[in-house]
Amino acid sequence: MDPTETPVRAVRDVGPSTIALDLEPPAGFAARPGQFVKLSLDVGSERRSRFYTLSSPDAADALEVTVEINPDGDLGPHLAELESGATLTMAGPFGNAYYEDEPHTVILAGGPGVGPAVGIAERTLDDGGETAIVYRDGEPAHRERLDALSERGAHVAIVGADEELTPPVERALAGERRDGSEADDRQLFVYGFADFLDAATDAVAAAGGDPDRAKVENFG
Ligand SMILES: Cc1cc2nc3c(=O)[nH]c(=O)nc-3n(C[C@H](O)[C@H](O)[C@H](O)COP(=O)(O)OP(=O)(O)OC[C@H]3O[C@@H](n4cnc5c(N)ncnc54)[C@H](O)[C@@H]3O)c2cc1C
Structure with missing residues (x-):
């Protein structure tokens, strides 16, 4: 999928210095757990991008990534401050180390x-x-x-x-x-x-x- 403006549904604390980002899956978006996406956010005049791996069991109705926040990180702390309704840019999915129906x-x-x-x-x-x-x-x-x-x-x-x-x-x-x-x-x-x-x-x-x-x- 080309980079797509993607709304944030929620940002939740899921542990010490760790958040779950719930994103609105773009139309037609399909991904498997273990694949990752590239998230980009404008911080001031600078666009900052990092990769994050799906933490939801699928991505059809709900797409979640889990982010460990380092307070000195370039992007993580800004993701943690996002509120419901904000948007970021998402591309992907990428990767070949993902779940493929193994029993x-x-x-x-x-x-x-x-x-x-x-x-x-x-x-x-x-x-x-x-x-x-x-x-x-x-x-x-x-x-x-x-x-x-x-x-x-x-x-x-x-x-x-x-x-x-x-x-x-x-x-x-x-x-x-x-x-x-x-x-x-x-x-x-x-x-x-x-x-x-x-x-x-x-x-x-x-x-x-x-x-x-x-x-x-x-x-x-
Ligand atoms: C394929 C892929 C998938 C990824 N999936 C996830 C994910 O699901 N969740 C997630 O939180 N991150 C994931 N990452 C890491 C993520 O992309 C960022 O690198 C991380 O969130 C730090 O970004 P930052 O801008 O906040 O901090 P930066 O300014 O880039 O780095 C600051 C801090 O990040 C941490 N960090 C960076 N590199 C390392 C390292 N080599 N070893 C240990 N700590 C390090 C350290 O705490 C470091 O001080 C993934 C990276 C890749 C390449």
Whole structure:
């Protein structure tokens, strides 16, 4: 989709320094959880653009992205100040590390990677599949949605910033199938900034998984 003026429906706090931006999906817009969009906003006379990953389970009726706000960031703090009815410019969707109807998803998320994690996990359960999340963050966001996922049967592990990743990744990869089958049809997803991706791929290898089969999106 070419860059399109897109209204903001709501800006919600979803955790420490973290907001969810609800956007009005433009006519004909289609995207899958895990894909990302480019959001642009005029700040004074300067146009500032950053990429944000879908955190809603689909984008047909409601399109949500989750933004971790650094108070010194060039764009994040301005997104947090937007009010319902404001507009920004959206282009996309982009990316090739997204949910493609896999029946069993395992998502490793660092920091703002929690956005695609909850979106993919919700969509997997909606589609009748099984899902697991390992989320590393010193100040976790989206607690309500993570709790709701847990109640629906998802395996959810929240790991502190300094905690070892390998044990929870091993447990997420080892979870038994609901039907008791041995089939290994798990699709692994990894979302976050580069330092988390390094730690997560090391943990997958140490846990006996194959990081090369993972769908990975690097936030920078
Ligand atoms: C494909 C893609 C998808 C992305 N999806 C999301 C998303 O869903 N949610 C989200 O919050 N962000 C996402 N990002 C990151 C986002 O685009 C911005 O880089 C981020 O929000 C910072 O923008 P800013 O202008 O507020 O801050 P900037 O002025 O650009 O940077 C300030 C701060 O941003 C953070 N930051 C920037 N780079 C890094 C890094 N390498 N490691 C750790 N922290 C860093 C730090 O806190 C840094 O101090 C994505 C990036 C890419 C490339």
